[in-house]
Amino acid sequence: MSRIVCSCASVSEQDIMKCIREGAHSLQAVGRACEAGVGCQTCHGDVRALISGHVRDLLASGETQGDQLPLFKGS
Ligand code: FES
Secondary structure (H helix, E strand, O other), X not given: OOOEEEOOOXXXXXXXXXXXXXXXXXXXXXXXXXXXXXXXXXXXXXHHHHHHHHHHHHHHHOOOOHHHOOOOOXX
């Protein structure tokens, strides 16, 4: 079982990563997709780390260009 990252909404790392892989590349987008981070915001650092790790992997793989990503807008 995946660890809970957002205890306010009981959202696991696995669920957050699913949202991120489906295109949620900002705190707001992850919040809309799975409600992680919409409460006390204590998990924002962890959610940002998951997003940045995924984006880093995408850029390293050449699957996307950096200018195509709405990185951390309004976070
Ligand atoms: S722990 Fe995620 S919003 Fe509170």
